[in-house]
Amino acid sequence: MKTFTTRKSLQEYLQQIKALNQTIGFVPTMGALHRGHLSLIELAQQQNNVTLCSIFVNPSQFNDPNDLEKYPRTIEADTQLLEQVNCDILFSPGVNEMYDGNEQWHLNIGETEHLLEGEFRPGHYQGVTQVVNKFFNIITPDTAYFGQKDYQQFLIISKMVTILHMPVKLVMCPIMREADGLAMSSRNIHLTAADRQHGLVLSKTLNWLGNNFDKKNIPALKKEAAQMINAEPGVELDYFEIADADTLHQANEASAGIVALVAAKVGHTRLIDNIVIS
Template sequence: MKNFTQKADLQQHLGNLKAAGAVITFVPTMGALHQGHLSLIEQAKQLGDVVVCSIFVNPTQFNDPKDLEIYPRPIQADMQKLDAAGCDILFNPEVNEMYAGNEKWHLNLGPIEGVLEGTFRPGHYQGVTQVVYKLFNIVKPDIALFGQKDYQQFLVISKMVELLNMPVKLVMCPIVRETDGLAMSSRNIHLTPGDRKHALILSKTLNKVKQNFDPEKIAELKSQAEQDIAAEPDTVLAYFEIADGETLLPASKNTGNVVALVAATVGKTRLIDNVVIK
């Protein structure tokens, strides 16, 4: 695996590969890699010739400076995992390589930016689109892969690609779960053993809603899900929504694509999860 920290060096290398006809696939990450990320690398290998992964903890998408400070950065372990997974190129830049001081960025993303995560983390998706736009312009991938766990993020990035007419195909890959159902996340390392048990209420509740889904009873299903999560010790629900899978506005009985999404703080750790219902 080749490792690049400078944009210019990476672009020159990728330019040569593209000139030779290589299809470039790209997996952008913030590091602290787990099996979920590695499943994206696996999928990327199947879809193209050269797999690029970026590790960059992007400061502009953190609302809370403390959250940015404690974000795990095990770069040596991450590099070993990527190498073993068959990643071809790592781009691991410093902040000053990605940002030139006082940059301004605002993209009108429409209603998708303000719902669910957007309500709790204002400005978060501006930071996400800002950095992904930069990364897409540096790597110029043919295909970029993202995990379903960040479902809203995928829709936001899709919206950005559409608005800015970027020539990249986006692929959403399924959530990878622990054997007990917990969605894999870099934040899981902050869970105590007790928190870990309580966190299972999220995937259990999502599955229960999926198994019992009835378009005529969306309000009741949502209400019951909220009660189930609220009853779990050391768990504070931010939201549980049964939504339109394209707009994330509340689903109705006539909605074609339905997804259930949840966010909760378990102990001191904020977790998100979702399940596609239909």
Template sequence: MKKFTRKAALQQQLELVKAEGKIVGFVPTMGALHAGHLSLIKQAQHQCDVVVCSIFVNPTQFNDPKDLEIYPRPLSADIAKLEEAGCDILFNPEVSEMYDDDESWHVDIGEIEGLLEGKFRPGHYQGVTQVVFKLLEIVTPDLAFFGQKDYQQFLVIQHMIDLLELPEKLVMCPIAREPDGLAMSSRNIHLSAADRQHALILSKTLNLVKRNFNSDNIVQLKHDAEAAIAAEPGVDLAYFEIADAKTLLPADKDTETLVALVAATVGKTRLIDNVLLKSGDKVED
């Protein structure tokens, strides 16, 4: 695996790759890699000739400086995982390589910016779009791979790409889960043994909603889900929403595509999860 910390050197390498007509896939991460990230690498390898992974803990998307400070950065372990997975290129820049001191950024991504995660983390998605725009400009991949677990993030980035008419195509990859159903996350390392068990209420509730879903019982399902999560010890529910999968506005019985999304703090760790409920006229299996 070739490693780069400088934009210019990476771009020079990618120019050679693209001159050979090879398809470039890109997996942007903030490191602390787990099997979920590696599943994105694997999917990229299936669809592309060369896979680039970035590791960059982006400061502009953190609302809480303490959260940025404690974010795990096990770079040596991450590099070993990427090498074992057969990743072709790693881009691991310093903050000074990505940002100038006097930079400003704003992209009008509409009301989705203030919904769900955006409501609890104001400014977060401006930071996300800022860094993803920069990374796409540097790598200029054919395909960029993102996980479904950050469903709202995927929609926000797609909205930015459409708005700015960027050429890159996004690919949403399925959520990777532990055997007991917990969605894989870099934050899971902060869960105590007891927290880890309590956190399972999130995926259990999503699965229950999925099994019992029909368009006529959305209000009751949402109410029952909120009650189940609120009753779990050590779990502080931020939101449980059954939403339009394209806009994240609250769904009703006539909404054609639906997703259920949840966020909660378990112990001291904030977790998110989701499940697709309906695609067009089809209820998801």
């Protein structure tokens, strides 16, 4: 695996790859890699000649300095994992390599930015689009891979790609789960044993919803799901929404696609999860 920390050295190497008409699959991450990330790498390998993973904890998408400080950074272990799965390229730039002083960025991505995660983490998606735009411009990948766990993020990045006419195909990859159903997340490292048991209520509630879904009873289902989560000790619900898959407004009988999304604090750790229903 080749490792780069500067834009210039990476781009010089990628020019050689593109000169050979080889396709590049890109997996952007913030590190603390787990099997969920590796599933994205594996799909990128199947569909491209060269697979590139970035590791960069992006400060502009954190609205809470404590959350940024606490975010796990495990670059040595991450590098070993990427080598084990034969990733071709790692790009792990520093903040000064990605940002020049007081940069200004605002992209009008519509109301989706302010719903759900956007309401609880104002400015988060401006930071996400800012850094993903940078990576796409540096790398110019053929295809980029994102996890379904960040469903709203995928919608927002898709909008950015459309607005900016970026020549990259986006692929949303299924959520990887632990044997007990917990969605894999870099933040799970912060869960105590008790937190982890309480946190299972998120996936259990989503599964219950999937098994009992009825378009006519969406408000009642949403209310019951929220009650199930609120009844669990040590869990503080931010939102539970049964949403139109395209707009993230509350779903109704006319919604072609439906996704249920949940966010909650489990102990001191904030977790998100979702299930695509139709």
